[in-house]
Amino acid sequence: MKDRFSITTYSVQSILGLIDHGDIAIPEIQRPFVWDSTKVRDLMDSLYHGYPTGYLITWKNPDVKIKGGGTAEGKTVLIDGQQRVTAMMAALAGLPVLNDDYESKRIKIAFNPLYDGDDTPFAVLTPFIDKDPAWISDISVLFAPDFSSFKFITDYIAANEGCNPDAVSSRIDDLKAIAARQLGCIAVDADCTIDEVTEIFIRINSKGAVLSQADFAMSKIAADEEHGGNMLRKAIDYYCHLAVKPEFWETVRAHDREFMASEYADKVEWLRNDRDDIYDPDYNDVLRVAFMHMFSRGKLADLVALLSGRDFEARDYKSEIADRSFQKLHDGVVRFMSKSNFQDFTAALRSAGFVSSSIISSKGAVNFAYNLYLTLREDSTIPATDVKRWVQRWYVMSVLTGRYSGSSESIMDRDIRRIAEQGFIPFYKEVTASRLSDTFWEVELPQNLVTTSVRTGAWMVYVASQARAADNTLFTNGFKVADIIGNVGDIHHIFPKGYLRDEINAPQRLYNQVANYTFLEKRINIAIGKKSPKEYFGIARDAITSEDGYFGDIADLRTLRSNLEANCIPEGIFEMEAADYEDFLAQRRQLMAKKIEQYFKNL
Known part of the structure; x- marks a missing residue:
């Protein structure tokens, strides 16, 4: 060999x-x-x-x-x-x-x-x-x-x-x-x-480092002076840096006259006033979205080959293919950077309830969703007013099912081709009928909630469903879940962990189940302390009935029951103690799954 x-x-x-x-x-x-x-x-x-x-x-x-x-x-x-x-x-x-x-x-x-x-x-x-x-x-x-x-x-x-x-x-x-x-x-x-x-x-490499496809692509782009690659590479770098540090604009403006004289300066300047961190892309994200959108491919290795002029059929390299590929990549990057495109897309995520970067974990799902947004914007069969709704549905579906975890490039590549062949809506209906069947909502989704990780898709979509519904936090009448999602300190245990440790010697993997989590004001959590649910939920109910003061600010039983329903608290919570904890988790997972299902179908 x-x-x-x-x-x-x-x-x-x-x-x-x-x-x-x-x-x-x-x-x-x-x-x-x-x-x-x-x-x-x-x-x-x-x-x-x-x-x-x-x-x-x-x-x-x-x-x-x-x-x-x-x-x-x-x-x-x-x-x-x-x-x-x-x-x-x-x-x-x-x-x-x-x-x-x-x-x-x-x-x-x-x-x-x-x-x-x-x-x-x-x-x-x-x-x-x-x-x-x-x-x-x-x-x-x-x-x-x-x-x-x-x-x-x-x-x-x-x-x-x-x-x-x-x-x-x-x-x-x-x-x-x-x-x-x-x-x-x-x-x-x-x-x-x-x-x-x-x-x-x-x-x-003795350190076992991985050479990413995006690194390859950025090196290839920057080394190609004939096609203005270095300035394109610089624009991508600057865009990503500005997305995280808007104040960096003054450094660019003061120290890089060449860039300021380029076509890209006007395209990234809007980030100087941007403080939204829902989706802060890195160069890998920019390249992937631009490539998927303009080349209808999902494997980033193909981008390097195309920028080199690869003719996949003739198995050689041609200058005209390199010329076209650089132009297409340039156009894709410019569309990615567009203020109207980017802000409209992130607004779609926000209006779907994803109001904080803390509940957006899968860059693959976000990248594909942005590609889909750019693609549907150009699809004459889909009304412009419906684009964001379809993007929201696809994004939530992909997060719930973990569609772009694992071998995501192959799945993205296949999805892009199927959308091109069938049209988006027929393909969407085919995928959701297959993946989001009754069995998914009733069995698989509750099982996905058997976890301690707040980075699992099911939990993040549940939280997004609460944000979209403008739900109040537990025991409050006006303190919104959406307002505190990014603050981990406001996630508390419904069955207090101290109570579970004292009563049944519960290990961390048990009391830290996400089905035991809810958003709760710290002052209320402190007042609850190690009380059993039977005790502190009873205090809330009885205080309303007797008009005595208590740790919450809900003043009537109807509002209390509505609040418990919004937070997926089982009806029997008023009688639950440590021995009922496992049954509580099972009931709450079913309620959370039902809430997620209703949320998704109403998008």
């Missing part, structure tokens, strides 16, 4: 030269540098002492056939080792890197030729070190083309009276020898598929 990669070695100086001349693309140098300064120092120390620093891994993009004949050579992309190479460029070449706020900063590594050998001779530059003549404040000066060793060493010795000139000269020579240190480089064949490259990466 033919080897899928080759191994060679390059000096540090050669690697930096290949990158400087564009022979190896390292687009991530224009994204935030994730290493802290001490890691850069440690890398310099390893290179200085000749310790191994791990392999670099490159992958050559396939050669592409050009219109009219001829072939364009694919660019070699660094797919593992970006942080190490960026650290070397920062410390040795003196190039600035971007911090988390996308600000260009220098990382200066200092070197002490007089160190005693017990510790590293390198340090991250500080004001104190900068004033100490024993330290070379910035080692990058030694690697500059016009560096003069004789003058530098002479000046250093003069500034450090009594030092050993031979030792100083020897150690500075050792430092400069870093440029000649050999780095292993694994070059993966151009005809390897993305999956094969990923498998090679995982097997070689």
Whole structure:
């Protein structure tokens, strides 16, 4: 069998030269540098002492056939080792890197030729070190083309009276020898598929890291100067960063004139005033939605192939396919970024009751729902006024059934194709008839509520159903569940955990069942303490009847019963004690399932 990669070695100086001349693309140098300064120092120390620093891994993009004949050579992309190479460029070449706020900063590594050998001779530059003549404040000066060793060493010795000139000269020579240190480089064949490259990466990478398809795609996009890939990549990065930190806009505006002059600036600026965190996408989300929407495919590995010009039928690579693919991806990203599209979609989630990011866990379900929203907006068979309702139904169905957990790409790919073939509504009816049968509502859904996890789909949809119905929290008449969903401290136990531990020695897995949870004001929870349900529900009922004060603010029995029904509390709660706990859980799961079913069918 033919080897899928080759191994060679390059000096540090050669690697930096290949990158400087564009022979190896390292687009991530224009994204935030994730290493802290001490890691850069440690890398310099390893290179200085000749310790191994791990392999670099490159992958050559396939050669592409050009219109009219001829072939364009694919660019070699660094797919593992970006942080190490960026650290070397920062410390040795003196190039600035971007911090988390996308600000260009220098990382200066200092070197002490007089160190005693017990510790590293390198340090991250500080004001104190900068004033100490024993330290070379910035080692990058030694690697500059016009560096003069004789003058530098002479000046250093003069500034450090009594030092050993031979030792100083020897150690500075050792430092400069870093440029000649050999780095292993694994070059993966151009005809390897993305999956094969990923498998090679995982097997070689000692940390067992996973190389994501989105990372591949972002590297491919950023390395393609012909199609404006780097600016597109930057727009995606900025959009995602702004979604989390709107104040970042001022940094972009002040420091990136090139981006501000691009078409993308106007498309992301609206995020400067956005404070909604229901759906804060990362670059993986942007790429997936844009790809699904514009290419009608679900497997992100196909995006990298298409951007490379892959002709899946002819099994070769063509420039016109790469041209079309970049244009389609550009259009998809722009539609994703659109203020009207994004806000209308998140409004659909919010109006369905998903008013907090705390009850949105499946990015796969959200991403597919956004793709569906963009697709249905262009479907002439579906009235524009109905689009959000269909998106809500599909999203809730996919969350309840865990449709996009596990091998989600394959399922997304199949769903996209089926929707294209059948039309959305016929396919929706087919899926819901199959997955949301009577058996699901009566048996499977209650079983899904046998869990302690508040991140399970059934619980989150239940909470969304309460938010959409504007339900009040337990024992209150105006304090809405929707207002406190994001505050975990307001989820309390109907059968108090202290009570269950004292009475039946209940373990955590039993008293922390989600069917034992309800939203409750802290003052009420404190007043309830370790009381049994029979006792404190009885206090609430009797206080209303006798008009005595109590921990709640419901003033009549009709409102109390309505409140209990909204919170899925069984009617027999007034007589329940520890021995009834398991029966209580079973009854409440059925009530919660009924509430979810009614909620879904009313969307």
